[in-house]
Amino acid sequence: MSEVKISAEPRTEFGKGGARRTRRAGLVPAVLYGHGEKPQHIALPAREFAAAIRHGGINQIFTIDIAGNSGATLALPKAIQRDPIRDTFEHVDLLIVKRGEKIQVDIQVTLTGEAAKNTLIVHESNTVAVVAEALHLPSELEASIEGLEAGSHVTAGDVKLPKGVELAVDADTVLAVVNAAQSNEEAPAEGETPAEGESAE
16 A cells, blocks of 8 residues: 655644634644654644545555654554544544554455355454554455355455465454345244235145
């Protein structure tokens, strides 16, 4: 996953009022922390940040250039608060990362192929926790369900991992279950009167 360069401004207003004014100015309130550094309260350009997240996902690595600071800082979104109605970003926690270090993140898992006929896939989890180098995080991972019969499971151990990526959970962790599909024909409920022309058995 490539880095996205983004500018930021130091944030001096805090509390709900300050956060609202920051958002009205087209910025997203954020805090940058990690690696023993003192937390920095910053504001990110909302449109640029939203575009990067849409393109790279929640594990997008940012190169943040803070006005007044010398040098840029690499960071990964650790927690994102959204407005559920307007679908805008309310606040972002950014974790400082270093080149070459390995970090644990949750990666989206896509199921590929088709299970056996008359089966239904039930997702237990759409993500799996892995450990990978901060600047080489996969955007998504895959696991095959091709030909799986009812009663089968897809586990973390079935996920195809790129070189340098390791599971951070037990390989037996269930991600999906293959169930038998229910028949469309259902027997009348107890006490239900059969339709005209049908006989009750």
